[in-house]
Amino acid sequence: MTKPTDQTTAYRTGTGTATDDTDSTDRADGTDRTGRPEHAGRAGRSAPPRPRPGPPAAAAPAPAGLLHRTGRACARRPWLVVALWLLVLLAVVGADRAWGGRYEDDFSLPGTSVQTGAELLDAHGGPKAAGVPAQIVLSTGGGTLAAHRAAVGTVRDRLAGLPDVLSVADPLATPGALTDDGRTGYFTVRFASSPAAFEKTYVDRVDRAVAPLRADGVTVEYGGPLGQLDRPGAADRASEAIGVGTAVVVLLLGFGSVAAAAFPLISAAVGVAAGLAALGLLAACSDFAAVSPTLAVMMGLGVGLDYSLFLVTRHRKLLHSVPDPAEAAGRTVATSGRAVLVAALTVAAALAGLFASGVGFIGMLGVAAGVTVLTGALAALTLTPALLGLAGRRIDRFRVRRPVDEPDGDGDVWHRWAALVARRPWTFLLLGTAVLGLLAVPALSMRLGHVDAGASPSSYTERRAYDLVSAGFGPGANGPVTVVVTLDKDGTDPAGRARLVDGLHRALTGTPGVASATRPAPTPDGALLVSTVVPDSAPQDRATAGLLHRLEDRTLPEALDPYGATGYLTGQTAAQQTFRNVLAERLPLVVGLVVAAAFVLLLTVFRSPLVALKAGLLNLLSIGASFGVVVAVFQWGWGAGLLGVHESVPVESYVPTMMFAIVFGLSMDYEVFLLSRIREHWLATGDNQESVAAGLASTARVITCAAIVMTSVFLAFLLSTSTVVKMLALGLGVSVVLDATVVRLLLVPATMNLLGRANWWIPARLDRLLPRLDPEGAAHPAAEGAGA
Known part of the structure; x- marks a missing residue:
């Protein structure tokens, strides 16, 4: 900022703190080298009076930042931004339809014993070395399959003539493919690629091929990847619809405004659609797991709604003091938009840490989730301000009840709650820690493994095929x-x-x-x-x-x-065991890298080692608790039947690694938004206790609504046909609930009150070494920007 001509004290806009231009020891962010606001007082120097809001008339205006200019431009040219998003969306969706790839599981582990064995079989023409096998299981119930020899031969020839089929092994001519009593047998069909990734219409062709056996009264069920293709497809669509529907209700009740509910939904939907199409294009040149699109939708909807919601909430608050809606949108993106950017980068960094596992399957799942997180953030930072510009000052014109904003005073329920926690911080710290510790106890008995078709509902053909093989050949025949x-x-x-x-x-x-x-x-x-x-x-x-x-x-x-x-x-069973062992061995490395990356990011943003360390430790506690809930439900069977899982199953080998990266990133989202507002008040007042209360109060409504929205999106995927998706949905949903309640309402205010001014301490040398990244920017952008 240009120094005033009378050499008087110049006040920084946005923080409400004063800086003395003649004191070169002061930091550029308006705090001294101890991290305290300057007006909090120094030895040998009296604290200056509280500055008036905004810059003094004599001060030369500073140029508006990039985020501020971007938000303002999007709000002033809303139809151009909307048109560009529609063009981009049509382009990527069209490209995905034309050139998009398939999703299929690839558990290959180069350099391992199981991979070496598979490569040796391929190299030396071993039996059944080529293609992807799937079983078509036959059962007569009475009599023998030999009595249906003609139909078996006809079906064999029809199956061999289907596209992508390499070979068909006849149960009547293949040793070991028929039970001793002759009543149960199976075709082994080898496909050029995994049929789980085929179009659903392929099942209709298989149905027509096996029709002669069914006409003869023979039971026919599909196992392996062919059975996965025949799963009901409506459940995942229902999950998305339920998640979006719940979000609408929560947003309408929470904020009372139709626009406040509609804008986050539009932004999130566009971001998810663009991200999914981009993921499909990436799948054409890289291998992505079958669960990738479901995970991408789950993450994209959750964070996309949250990011846009934070912006809409801040914008509605700024409209009370900023006459120009476009300028209010610019200030919104310059402030809360920075927090969105930091939060999205934190989630992306956590997901990128999955590559530390050394397993491409896991790393690419992180990419799948990260794509929609980033497109959701991009939509929030550009499309949301454009929609706000379209609404102008009429954002609350259509309402279902009186719209509400962040509290202005200190008498609301959240201020009173923060004061209660401040009076008894040790009590609430111990209470919150005990709750999370108790929930985490089941995680100590976690057993990793692979969830096979035996955990699917009996209405699925893959489960019926699994049961027929188990009854006829023994349970191990499903995993030779x-x-x-x-x-x-x-x-x-x-x-x-x-x-x-x-x-x-x-x-x-x-x-x-x-x-x-x-x-x-x-x-x-x-x-x-x-x-x-x-x-x-x-x-x-x-x-x-x-x-x-x-x-x-x-x-x-x-x-x-x-x-x-x-x-x-x-073979598949041995590969899954090796996969599990490798992930269990490398999980500590993933945890260490993700926590370290998040610590450095938070340290850079908030200039406080203790705040960054505290955030990491509290997130580890909430993650442990969510692990415990997953173990209790799926492994111990507590309430699993309510979720459509009717037997105890191990925790899928890659679920803990995925959950850790995702949960850690999402937890940091709320941490960044809450701490940003606390730090903003700290820089303005120098009062730690009041800053904690004010930060908690100003973010309480929006974080609570955001958490309910994200939880509803995650828990809606409990309707998925995949047990693994159910595990991820429950774990992520529980983690968000715990983070928004126990962590945010108990542990964060308790620890920050106990630490007091030490929250904002940073060694001077470390402060000089770290780059500067302010998540909230200036609360009041430059006068030039205001008047432009």
Whole structure:
């Protein structure tokens, strides 16, 4: 700011703090090197009087910042902004329809034993090495499948003629594909790519192909990825509709204004649609999991509604003191818009930390969620001010009740609550910590694994196929394991190979937990031996995980080491176990990197090591509590039936890692918005207790409504057909509730009152090293901007 000509004290706009231009030791943000506002007093220097709002007449105006200019320009040219968004939306959606890719799970783990075994099978022409297998299970109920030989042959030929089908194994001609009583069997159909990613209409073609068997009275069910394709598709759409509907009700009741409810919905919907289309284009050149679009919608709707809601709320408040709606929109984006930007970058940074797992599947899930988070933030920062410009000062013209704003005085319920917490901070700190600690207890018994089709509702064909295979062949038949053995030159000797084969077969069948094992057979080139092991327990059971460890650590080394041969376990069940082990091993690294990144960001924004450290610790507490709820419901079975899960299941191996990154990022959203307002009041008053109360009061309504909206969006996805999506939905919904209640209403005000002025302390050397990033900007942008 240009120094006034009379060399008097110049007051910074927006903070209400004074700076003495002749004192070079003062910081540019209006605080001294201890982080206190200057008018809070210094040794040997009296505190200046409280400045009047706004800059003095003699002060030269500072140029408006980029965010302020962007918000103001969008509000003054609203139809241009709306048109540009529509053009972008049409372009990316059209491009996605034309060139978008498919979503399918890829659990490959380069460099691991299970991946090496799969690559060896492919390289040496091992049995069933090509394509993606899926089972079509047949059951007669009475009589045998042999009595339907003609229909079986017809169906086999029809299936082989379908697009993307590489081969079809006939149950009447394939060893092990028919039960001893001949009543249950299965086709093994190998597809060029995962049928789970095919168009839904593909199921109709499969239905027509198997019609002769159904006409003969044979039960036909689809297992594996083909069964996943045949899941009901309306549930996820219903989840989205319920989430949006709940958001409408909450926004109308919370703010009373139709515009305040409509603008966040429009902004979030546009952001999600653009993000999903962009994700589809990325899927054409990168591998994304099948759950990616659902996760992207969940995240995009949640944060998109929140970000736009924060802006609309601030704008309505500024309209009371700023006559020009476009200028009010500019100031809104310059203030709360910065908090939106910081919050979105925090979420994106947390999601980027998923790449530290070293597993591409997990990292790309983070990308999928991050795309809609960023497009949601971009829509909030540009489309929302454009809509506010269209509304002008008539934003509350259509209302369902008297519109409400942030409180102006100190007698509201939130000020009284903050005063109560300030009087008994230790009581509320211990109470909040106890609640989160109690909820986190089940997390200590978390068991990672893979949720298979056995957890699906019985109305799904994949579950019925799973049950038919379990009843006819045993539960382990749903998760066989392939043993691949490489042979050295001694192993190629006929006598030595015969001894190796006999010894390996005895070792495999004699291993506790093995229901059956085929005799090891050579590949066509004789370089490998291959055996199929069927566990006596279901794929998701703890006993199956124990069996795989025994096979890998004891059975194979003891049987193969004397011959200089090496064994590998591969197949879907073994891959999922390895996937789980790798994620469990690398989770601490992901946690460390995400927490460190968030700490540095908050330290840079709020210039306080204690505030940044406190935020990280409180977020870890709330995350632990949400983990505990997920374990209690899905693993312990407490209320799982209400969610459509009728048996105890392990926690899906990648859910904790995903939940941590997402929850940590979302928790930081509310932390940034709350702390931004507390810091704003601290810079203006220097009174820590009053700043905590004022910050809590000014954000209480909007954060509460935002939390209800986001929670409703997440919990609506409990209707999803995927148990994994249900886990994520419950965990994320619970975490938002805990963060908006226990953390924000109890722990944050209690800790900040206990720390007092130490909240804003920062070592001088560290303060000089850190870049400056103010999340709220100037509360009152430059006069030049106002008058422009």
